[in-house]
Amino acid sequence: MTVTVAIPAVSTRAMTVLSALLEARTGQQLASYRSWRLDMALKPLLREREIDTLDQLVALLLDGRDATIGDRIVEALVNGESSFFRDQPVFGLIGKALVARAEASGQHGQRLRIWCAGCATGQEPLSLAMLFADLAESSGIAMPEIVATDVSEGALARARSGRYTQFEIQRGLPIRTAMRWFNGDRGDWVAKPELVRMIQFRRQNLVSEAPPPGRFDAVLCRNVLLYLAPAIKARVFLSVADALAPGGVLVLGAGETVIGQTGLFEPSRAYRGLYQRVAAGMTRNAA
């Protein structure tokens, strides 16, 4: 006997419109999603707007009267997964590289600058803030300036609130660190204001907008470039390279590399796992 399972049909038209919207707004390609994933991701939004199908959602989008629907769809479709101290060893490396940089500059009091591009719900910049609060104490370097950006207003709003579930808080965060920097609140954990204040959150689209002003000593762009088309990825690498101060480091996700993606960066010799700009004049050879 064969059992047929009803898989909600996602029309090709809906798929096309929704993936075009996502790609236009973020550069992210939907090709890797299967239609059931699309359906699941958008289900809460359908429920909220009291509609049943993706075709109705598309109609709502094209109708143009609901000003926020486009943003909401994009936010539901991007992969926003994150966790505290994700790929833990890399945080040790970032700390080492930046302390060495502060010491080499001979200006201990000067604040380094870190850009966290694609910060999602804030676990990454908060991890940096906690890390550098410790390093400031132990090594005497000044607390760096941390600028965290994302294209998703929804993710940024959560990041600014500093509120995490018990489930989120215990993925990657040592209990003593959680106790030091978070308060318990009705089963959730809320980052203390002094921690959140160490970070400037801003909305920025990596693909279509200029980086935050000024040069950065480190740029983290982790698990963001994965689904970008190669040409768009190359453009993002270019703008990240421009935002990096001479001798600054680029940090990618654990499964990501610059090799074969761009000629602008190469693996750092001093800090394995981090990347640095290829010396000027070498770019063409490396590309």
Place this chain on the structure above:
Amino acid sequence: MKTCLVVDDSKVIRKVARHILETLDFEVREACDGREALDSCLAAAPDVILLDWNMPVMSGMDFLLALKESEVASKPKVVFCTTESGMAYIRAAIEAGADEYVMKPFDRDTLESKLQIVGMA
């Protein structure tokens, strides 16, 4: 291979924990309460202990205090694993010498990350 002693009065929790720990390459032993756990530690100290709080006979907290006083040679790492999630409980556990703290329910990623934090995975 590292050894983990799972101490919990719930058979289901012990089974779930065992399953996760085995996929993380641990040799797993079980105890249903603090008393059994202490005996198990005196017989052979595990590398790490996953410890429930509320148990009959001897609670996790009493076990932890007894372990400190005991002759158990190499002190195992202790990860509390309990439904108690209040700050006061967590603070008490840390003061009593727990190395880490997991709030139930937990999944594989959580447990793995906590074991990494105590240097065991």
